[in-house]
Amino acid sequence: MTSKPNASEQDSSQQFSEESSYGKPSIMDVFSTRPVLSIVLSLGIVLMGLRAALELPILQFPKISSSSLVITTPYIGASAEVVQGFITEPIERAASSVPGVDYVDSRTTPGVSTVTVWLNLNEDSTRALAELSSRLDQIRFELPEGAEDPSVQVVRADRPIAIFYLTVNYDEDVAGISRIEATDYLARNVVPELTAIPGVQRIGLEGSRNPAMRVWIDPIKMAAFNLAADDVSNALRANNLIATVGQSESANQRVGLLTDTSLSSVAEFEQLVVREVDGVQIRLRDVAEVELGEEEGQINSRIDKELVLYI
Numbered sequence: 001m002t003s004k005p006n007a008s009e010q011d012s013s014q015q016f017s018e019e020s021s022y023g024k025p026s027i028m029d030v031f032s033t034r035p036v037l038s039i040v041l042s043l044g045i046v047l048m049g050l051r052a053a054l055e056l057p058i059l060q061f062p063k064i065s066s067s068s069l070v071i072t073t074p075y076i077g078a079s080a081e082v083v084q085g086f087i088t089e090p091i092e093r094a095a096s097s098v099p100g101v102d103y104v105d106s107r108t109t110p111g112v113s114t115v116t117v118w119l120n121l122n123e124d125s126t127r128a129l130a131e132l133s134s135r136l137d138q139i140r141f142e143l144p145e146g147a148e149d150p151s152v153q154v155v156r157a158d159r160p161i162a163i164f165y166l167t168v169n170y171d172e173d174v175a176g177i178s179r180i181e182a183t184d185y186l187a188r189n190v191v192p193e194l195t196a197i198p199g200v201q202r203i204g205l206e207g208s209r210n211p212a213m214r215v216w217i218d219p220i221k222m223a224a225f226n227l228a229a230d231d232v233s234n235a236l237r238a239n240n241l242i243a244t245v246g247q248s249e250s251a252n253q254r255v256g257l258l259t260d261t262s263l264s265s266v267a268e269f270e271q272l273v274v275r276e277v278d279g280v281q282i283r284l285r286d287v288a289e290v291e292l293g294e295e296e297g298q299i300n301s302r303i304d305k306e307l308v309l310y311i
Contacts, residue, residue, distance in 0.1 A: 067125035068155045069117040069132055071095065075147040076296075080110050087113040090142045091150060094135040100128050111298075125154050153202070166311040167303060180294055182309055183208040190311065206310035207301030209294040213269055216289040225282050227275060232288065235274045239263070266290050 031038040073087050088108050092115055095104050100123040106115045119128055129152060136150050143150075170182040177185075183205060191203050215236075217229060240263050248255045263269050270285035284290060301310045 065122050065125075065156070067119045067123065067128075069095075069119070069125070069129060070153045070155055071113075071115040071117065071132075071136070071150050072153070073113040073115075073143070073147060073150040074111060075113065075144065076111050077146070078111055078144075080108050083111065083113045084108045086144050087147055088115060090139050091115045091136070094139045095132060098128060098131045098135060100124070125156070129154055168309040168311065169303070169306065170309065171306075179207075179209050179307065179309070180211050183210060186309065186311065194311070203311065207297075207299055207307065208309055209297055212293060212295035213263075213266070214291050214293045215269070215284070216291070218287055218289070221287045225275075225277075225287060227282070227287060232274055232284065235272060235284070239272055266292055 071091055073091065075083050075087055078086075088106050091113065092104050092106055095101065095115060095117045098117065100120050102118045102120045104115065104117050106113070108114070117128075117132065119125060132152060136152070140149070168182060168186060170177055170179065186205060186208070191205070194200060194203050215232065217232060222228070222232075263272065269290045270283065272284040273281045274284055274287065275282045301308050
């Protein structure tokens, strides 16, 4: 006697026959039937890839920092040969002895000495700057009296930089201001605001002029009074300064004494005594013409043949 299989036995036999004919479910079948699981695994793979790209060390291309120190020393009025011998060479000797320096090169022009100190790879520029500043202080007495103090600037070769130019047009006929007045306004109001912007390293004014007292010496009159240009220069230095001369003390107070012989107007400069011969005072107005004008400059900025200022 035979019995017929029930419904459960028929389903199990049918599933067994399907698995036997098609095999086990594949991975693609699992991901296609479960979209949430697919999205979660995909996001996990992406996040692990981003972390690896940001934090994984690169051995073939290691991080390398390269820096240089630029030393600029103005010596107004001196020739290139004088600047080379009295400023550039002493600074080169001092810079070469700084630890971590790879090599030193220089560029000398009339009135300006520029020395570039190249550091070794991955050298700490902050430590090198401090050491270089100390060496420059030690040789400051070797530099001429008329030379300005050396200024040092750090240049990072591994950091990209961008340079932006702002043009300021001024016209005395239209705006009613001169180049000196435009320079003073920009230096007092615009440059400080731009310097406060994050990421700004340095701001310069090209084509600018500061006020200066111009003394035009007459060589014929100088020869008539038997004077040289050094006599006028020494008289200006000796009679146009501000210095402390000491202190006045009493039982209850102490007062500092200040000598102020600075000259501020054309009339005061003209009255300056250059030399006294047999009781006769030779004043500056007797041998020179004095006027208030612009300082000597080597750069003029123009746009469409018109003078402008570049920031």
